Amino acid sequence: MILDLDIGNTLSKWRLKDVASSEIRSRGAVWTREEWRPGADIPDLDVVEAVRISSVARESVLHDTVTLLRRQVGVVHVARSTPEALGVSCGYDEPGRLGVDRWMGVLAGYQLTGGCCSVDCGSAITMDFVLPGGRHLGGYIIPGLRLMKESLKLGTRNVAIDPDSEADELLAPGRNTVEAVNHGIYMSAVSAVNRIYSEVCDREGIALPLLLTGGDARVVSRGLRIPHAVWPDMVYAGLETCYPLTAAERAGRLAGAPLPPPVPPLEKVRAGLAFSMLL
Ligand SMILES: Nc1ncnc2c1ncn2[C@@H]1O[C@H](COP(=O)(O)OP(=O)(O)O)[C@@H](O)[C@H]1O
Ligand SMILES: CC(C)(COP(=O)(O)O)[C@@H](O)C(=O)NCCC(=O)O
Ligand SMILES: [K+]
Numbered sequence: 001m002i003l004d005l006d007i008g009n010t011l012s013k014w015r016l017k018d019v020a021s022s023e024i025r026s027r028g029a030v031w032t033r034e035e036w037r038p039g040a041d042i043p044d045l046d047v048v049e050a051v052r053i054s055s056v057a058r059e060s061v062l063h064d065t066v067t068l069l070r071r072q073v074g075v076v077h078v079a080r081s082t083p084e085a086l087g088v089s090c091g092y093d094e095p096g097r098l099g100v101d102r103w104m105g106v107l108a109g110y111q112l113t114g115g116c117c118s119v120d121c122g123s124a125i126t127m128d129f130v131l132p133g134g135r136h137l138g139g140y141i142i143p144g145l146r147l148m149k150e151s152l153k154l155g156t157r158n159v160a161i162d163p164d165s166e167a168d169e170l171l172a173p174g175r176n177t178v179e180a181v182n183h184g185i186y187m188s189a190v191s192a193v194n195r196i197y198s199e200v201c202d203r204e205g206i207a208l209p210l211l212l213t214g215g216d217a218r219v220v221s222r223g224l225r226i227p228h229a230v231w232p233d234m235v236y237a238g239l240e241t242c243y244p245l246t247a248a249e250r251a252g253r254l255a256g257a258p259l260p261p262p263v264p265p266l267e268k269v270r271a272g273l274a275f276s277m278l279l
Helices: 059-072 100-112 145-152 167-171 177-203 217-222 234-242 266-278
Strands: 002-007 011-017 024-031 050-055 075-078 114-122 124-130 136-142 210-213
Touching: 002 059, 002 136, 002 234, 024 100, 050 059, 050 100, 050 210, 059 075, 059 210, 075 266, 100 114, 100 124, 100 210, 100 234, 114 177, 114 217, 114 234, 124 177, 136 177, 167 177, 167 217, 177 217, 210 217
Parallel strands: 002 050, 050 075, 114 210
Antiparallel strands: 002 011, 011 024, 114 124, 124 136
């Protein structure tokens, strides 16, 4: 089995993948915002022959995790953001400082589409752009839905946005504090994704396929009118492209990859942008 780890600021996600069949056998998540207990709720390491890790936690957390894993598993790959990988050149002045979860998303997205906008709706909402030809432009970081809500300190932090809510309801004016806060931050996240996507496509003169991942991807997806695809395993897919271990991975087949989403005509993106500027 391969153990893939995606250690974020809120949740540490794991999945077990069968080396022979390339199937995902199990998966889970550990709440790691307040503290990280190495090994907590992580599956039996006896069956694991290789580990691949994407981590944006503190370096000491990663160090403890890797030390623990190396005692029991022969192969431990820790992904890093680099100036260049798999035909993509990193847009950051200091590539090592780009969150490695973002870099994994960019590499997976590029592999799938040959140029895209990748959005990760987690603790933060990050947006990254990579053009056909492999130039990563850099990106944007805004607080995620939960963080935005917590920052308001209106006593609404424990009332989560129902991930199954309909976008129409979430976009309507709220009629009490919880609704006003939830609908407000939802609107700001969806508008930001819309606007940033349109601005960058306009600037670069190309409409790009839009890909979403992260804990809030599904609910943000419902509010977006731009065609896009949700890819829950996008960060894991970056690990697969960097460290291919199964036959399917070596052949370039990424687990759970969606069909590349249709791309809107650039003129339509520009018209939407012009319209929002008129208001
Ligand atoms: N069951 C859940 N538990 C915790 N957070 C969830 C859950 N479902 C959706 N979320 C949302 O997903 C976010 C975490 O997404 P995730 O992509 O795992 O973040 P990160 O990579 O930053 O840890 C939370 O901030 C919350 O808004
Ligand atoms: C921006 C992030 C905090 C997002 O993390 P996440 O929401 O996935 O937990 C993470 O990618 C990170 O720590 N990045 C380093 C800073 C940067 O990318 O510029
Ligand atoms: K994120």
